[in-house]
Amino acid sequence: MANQKETTFAKKVADFFCSLKLTIFCLISLAVTSIIGTVIQQNKPRGEYVQVYGENLTNVFEKLQIIDMYHAWWFLGLLFLFCVNLISCSIKRLPQIITSVNNPPLTPDESYFKSLTGAKTFDSKLPPDQARERLSNLLGERFAKAKTTKADGTIHLFAQKMPWARFSVYVTHFSILLIFVGAIIGNIWGFKAYVNIVEGTSVDQVWKQGEKNPLKLGFEVRCDDFSVTFYEGGQRPKEFASVLDVIDNGQEVISNRKIVVNDPLSYKGITFYQSSYGSAGAATFKMRVTPKGGSGRIVTGQEGDHIPLPNGGSFAVNGYAAEYQGFGPAVQMHVNTPDGKHGNPFVVFQRHPEFDARRGGDYAFALLEYNELQYTGLQVKKDPGVWVVWTGCFLMIFGSMAAFMLAHRRIWIAIVARGNGCTVRFGGTTHRNRAAFDLYLDELTTEIESTLNAPAGEK
Amino acid sequence: MTSVQLFNLTTIGYFVAMILFIAYLVTRSRIIALTATIVAWVGFATNTAAITLRWFEGRAMGYSQAPLSNLYESIVFFAWSILFIYLLMDLKYRQRAVGAFVMPFAFLGMTWAQLGLNDAIEPLVPALQSNWLTYHVITCFLGYAAFAVACGASIMYLLIVNKNQESGFFSIFPSSKVLDDINYKSIMIGFPLLTLGIVTGAAWANYAWGTYWSWDPKETWSLIVWFIYAAFLHARFTRGWAGKRAAWLSIFGFAATIFCYLGVNLVLSGLHSYGS
Numbered sequence: 167m168a169n170q171k172e173t174t175f176a177k178k179v180a181d182f183f184c185s186l187k188l189t190i191f192c193l194i195s196l197a198v199t200s201i202i203g204t205v206i207q208q209n210k211p212r213g214e215y216v217q218v219y220g221e222n223l224t225n226v227f228e229k230l231q232i233i234d235m236y237h238a239w240w241f242l243g244l245l246f247l248f249c250v251n252l253i254s255c256s257i258k259r260l261p262q263i264i265t266s267v268n269n270p271p272l273t274p275d276e277s278y279f280k281s282l283t284g285a286k287t288f289d290s291k292l293p294p295d296q297a298r299e300r301l302s303n304l305l306g307e308r309f310a311k312a313k314t315t316k317a318d319g320t321i322h323l324f325a326q327k328m329p330w331a332r333f334s335v336y337v338t339h340f341s342i343l344l345i346f347v348g349a350i351i352g353n354i355w356g357f358k359a360y361v362n363i364v365e366g367t368s369v370d371q372v373w374k375q376g377e378k379n380p381l382k383l384g385f386e387v388r389c390d391d392f393s394v395t396f397y398e399g400g401q402r403p404k405e406f407a408s409v410l411d412v413i414d415n416g417q418e419v420i421s422n423r424k425i426v427v428n429d430p431l432s433y434k435g436i437t438f439y440q441s442s443y444g445s446a447g448a449a450t451f452k453m454r455v456t457p458k459g460g461s462g463r464i465v466t467g468q469e470g471d472h473i474p475l476p477n478g479g480s481f482a483v484n485g486y487a488a489e490y491q492g493f494g495p496a497v498q499m500h501v502n503t504p505d506g507k508h509g510n511p512f513v514v515f516q517r518h519p520e521f522d523a524r525r526g527g528d529y530a531f532a533l534l535e536y537n538e539l540q541y542t543g544l545q546v547k548k549d550p551g552v553w554v555v556w557t558g559c560f561l562m563i564f565g566s567m568a569a570f571m572l573a574h575r576r577i578w579i580a581i582v583a584r585g586n587g588c589t590v591r592f593g594g595t596t597h598r599n600r601a602a603f604d605l606y607l608d609e610l611t612t613e614i615e616s617t618l619n620a621p622a623g624e625k
Numbered sequence: 626m627t628s629v630q631l632f633n634l635t636t637i638g639y640f641v642a643m644i645l646f647i648a649y650l651v652t653r654s655r656i657i658a659l660t661a662t663i664v665a666w667v668g669f670a671t672n673t674a675a676i677t678l679r680w681f682e683g684r685a686m687g688y689s690q691a692p693l694s695n696l697y698e699s700i701v702f703f704a705w706s707i708l709f710i711y712l713l714m715d716l717k718y719r720q721r722a723v724g725a726f727v728m729p730f731a732f733l734g735m736t737w738a739q740l741g742l743n744d745a746i747e748p749l750v751p752a753l754q755s756n757w758l759t760y761h762v763i764t765c766f767l768g769y770a771a772f773a774v775a776c777g778a779s780i781m782y783l784l785i786v787n788k789n790q791e792s793g794f795f796s797i798f799p800s801s802k803v804l805d806d807i808n809y810k811s812i813m814i815g816f817p818l819l820t821l822g823i824v825t826g827a828a829w830a831n832y833a834w835g836t837y838w839s840w841d842p843k844e845t846w847s848l849i850v851w852f853i854y855a856a857f858l859h860a861r862f863t864r865g866w867a868g869k870r871a872a873w874l875s876i877f878g879f880a881a882t883i884f885c886y887l888g889v890n891l892v893l894s895g896l897h898s899y900g901s
């Protein structure tokens with residue numbers, strides 16, 4: 167008695183995990199809870215939440231982990247439930263399906279035929295063996311090779327197409343688990359970090375988000391150059407590019423590899439993505455300074471410094487734009503008079519060296535070179551699970567298309583002797599797209615009829 | 626002729642086709658239905674030509690990108706996709722009344738694009754310079770379009786269900802069985818396309834930034850839409866949900882789709898802000 171109670175309880179639990187109701191519950195709950203994270207911004211500093219929602223609500227959010235909800239225990243729990251549901255369903259159903267695919271009824275009785283799609287009965291004058299031969303050929307040509315079984319004086323034909331289509335659902339479901347497995351592998355054995363490399367220098371370690379200690383790469387990455395280019399005549403950036411080298415064991419194994427935003431560099435499973443950039447210290451420039459009526463002289467200097475002029479005054483460069491109002495690179499500068507008076511700032515364009523003479527100052531400036539020492543900001547990522555994820559995605563797409571479009575179709579024919587002729591029973595099943603199968607069976611029925619009605623001895 | 630002029634002609638074509646389809650509901654004239662279908666085909670051809678021309682215009686300006694990169698371009702492609710899926714369904718079912726419930730989506734989209742959006746061809750910022758963008762946009766929008774057709778059929782279903790279709794206004798509508806089938810078949814086409822759209826988006830993100838999934842609001846909403854249609858298909862496959870409940874779920878799913886497409890950009894913040 168107690169035992170029975172236990173089994174019914176166990177069965178109830180099992181049924182719960184296998185139920186499609188649970189699936190639909192999971193899908194809908196995931197959909198609804200996911201919305202929360204799109205409305206409330208995720209992973210912002212605490213202060214921002216307090217500002218928008220107030221202290222009390224922020225405390226509630228923190229308790230419920232709503233500010234990092236996609237990693238919250240309840241969201242991960244829901245995903246876990248979803249997987250358990252998927253696995254238990256498959257465990258429950260798969261053996262049944264394998265059995266039913268492997269052991270189709272080969273000698274079905276009359277009532278089984280009545281339950282089939284497109285069930286029909288014909289009377290024919292043909293002797294049973296001749297009917298069998300003709301129908302078997304017809305099935306072979308129009309459907310699939312038929313298997314013949316004789317039982318109790320009745321001849322049975324059975325043919326089926328794409329029995330494996332039954333398993334496409336399981337492939338699809340398995341693919342979802344595979345994607346989760348890939349994500350878990352990535353979380354355990356992968357990392358996500360960043361590093362800034364100043365032009366001309368190299369690094370051998372990177373920093374994981376929110377961690378103090380760096381992570382050794384095991385090789386060195388050097389940045390030769392970083393550059394930003396702009397579309398003609400505008401502020402719209404065209405390309406952020408870094409030129410990188412990889413040095414492993416003192417050997418330069420990758421040289422001058424240019425990376426841009428959509429084209430990263432990979433080495434030993436670690437990938438470097440162009441992500442940001444910035445200025446690393448003062449810039450240097452080279453200018454030609456031409457006194458009124460005199461000849462020019464080349465001057466180099468550092469941004470921000472006051473550089474003396476022959477007349478006792480000085481000049482300074484204190485700004486640079488890679489793209490200034492459609493005229494290309496330009497610096498902003500000013501001239502100080504010998505008595506130390508600060509002149510008005512003006513702009514000098516690199517692409518128009520003759521331009522500044524028109525300003526009419528005591529000196530004309532032409533920008534020859536400007537080197538701003540920059541650093542490139544790289545996102546660094548290692549994810550050994552990513553191929554598992556892609557395999558899962560691939561299986562999901564092909565599995566779901568197969569699950570929707572491919573049908574396991576089966577046709578049975580029974581030939582029962584009746585006097586000199588025979589009675590033929592016919593019918594089929596499909597596990598998908600019944601309407602199309604109905605039409606197909608209608609056509610096949612007409613052909614069967616004409617085959618059976620053709621005079622004996624003819625084909 | 627510029628592509629923008631061709632898009633204007635497309636809009637007019639879709640408007641005329643929509644009016645003719647509605648006229649067909651009232652007059653029941655087969656000739657009107659046929660004319661409406663022909664106009665829809667012509668509009669579709671113009672739409673195709675306009676997108677192609679825009680591509681060449683971009684090339685002439687020195688940009689190699691496909692014309693699928695900003696809100697304007699995405700919405701004219703959405704209209705194209707709706708017509709594509711609708712005309713496919715029309716070839717199969719030949720139920721002209723459905724046009725009156727699908728053409729408005731394409732017409733509204735085109736009108737909004739022509740009147741309210743910036744139609745300049747602009748070069749792509751570095752983050753968007755990838756072939757993955759093209760695959761991602763094409764698959765997503767074909768999926769969305771299939772859901773639009775499903776939604777149109779579902780609205781019709783809800784209008785006629787439990788009504789006498791022997792005579793009267795609704796007798797010209799397809800039977801509820803056919804509408805239910807159109808709803809289901811469209812979602813069956815749309816779902817793998819949406820899956821492919823999400824996967825190509827993830828592949829792109831992984832290639833460009835090294836993360837295939839970051840729970841950004843757009844990604845999350847596409848997943849929400851995916852969950853809704855997955856629930857629809859499971860309810861149908863194994864619980865036999867059809868008819869009214871299926872129709873409501875389909876309409877609800879399309880509302881979520883539209884929110885995913887527009888609402889996220891207009892209401893929420895995130896990565897996908899169409900280059901703004």
Ligand code: HEM
Binds near residue numbers: 184189192252256855
């Ligand atoms: C691409 C996504 C999916 C597709 C195409 C898909 C397809 C299907 C199909 C066609 C069936 C019907 C099986 C049959 O005819 O016997 C089914 C059943 C089922 N699916 Fe999915 N599915 C997908 C995702 C999911 C997900 C995410 C879950 C989550 C838990 C799930 C859980 C189930 C369950 C529990 C059943 C019932 C099991 C059964 O009766 O064999 N499926 N699915």
